[in-house]
Amino acid sequence: xxxxxxxxxxxxxxxxxxxxxxxxxxxxxxxxxxxxxxxxxxxxxxxxxxxxxxxxxxxxxxxxxxxxxxxxxxxxxxxxxxxxxxxxxxxxxxxxxxxxxxxxxxxxxxxxx
DNA sequence: ACCATGACGTTTC
DNA sequence: CGAAACGCCATGG
Numbered sequence: 001x002x003x004x005x006x007x008x009x010x011x012x013x014x015x016x017x018x019x020x021x022x023x024x025x026x027x028x029x030x031x032x033x034x035x036x037x038x039x040x041x042x043x044x045x046x047x048x049x050x051x052x053x054x055x056x057x058x059x060x061x062x063x064x065x066x067x068x069x070x071x072x073x074x075x076x077x078x079x080x081x082x083x084x085x086x087x088x089x090x091x092x093x094x095x096x097x098x099x100x101x102x103x104x105x106x107x108x109x110x111x112x113x
Numbered sequence: 114a115c116c117a118t119g120a121c122g123t124t125t126c
Numbered sequence: 127c128g129a130a131a132c133g134c135c136a137t138g139g
Binding site: 028029038040041042044045046048049060063064065067070071072073074075 | 119120121122123
Binding site: 006009032037038039040041042043046047 | 133134135136137
């Protein structure tokens, strides 16, 4: 069997992120856990950073940390690009913090795999 | 090969 | 409740 490579991990991350419904958000930890790489939440963020170089459009703005805080907003073009994109999709934000986070949180289903 | 860094998360103080 | 320490693992110098 072919062994897992980091590329496979990145690809899987993008796959999951693309599955996040519009107006919903997910977290690095949840995605990592879904990919059986629970302790590798940082890698998910790393994958997002690398996603800028890809031709695919990755809705990285739908991925936040477990607090519902837009920790990665500084990695987008402007200073509030991420927030604008989310609000445009119907997510309420206050001071880079997602309101009703529990409600907006979308968890990947293992059945989906 | 070693050390520092990071779009994270949990535990501890 | 806020800050720091630690664990995690890939990437770069």
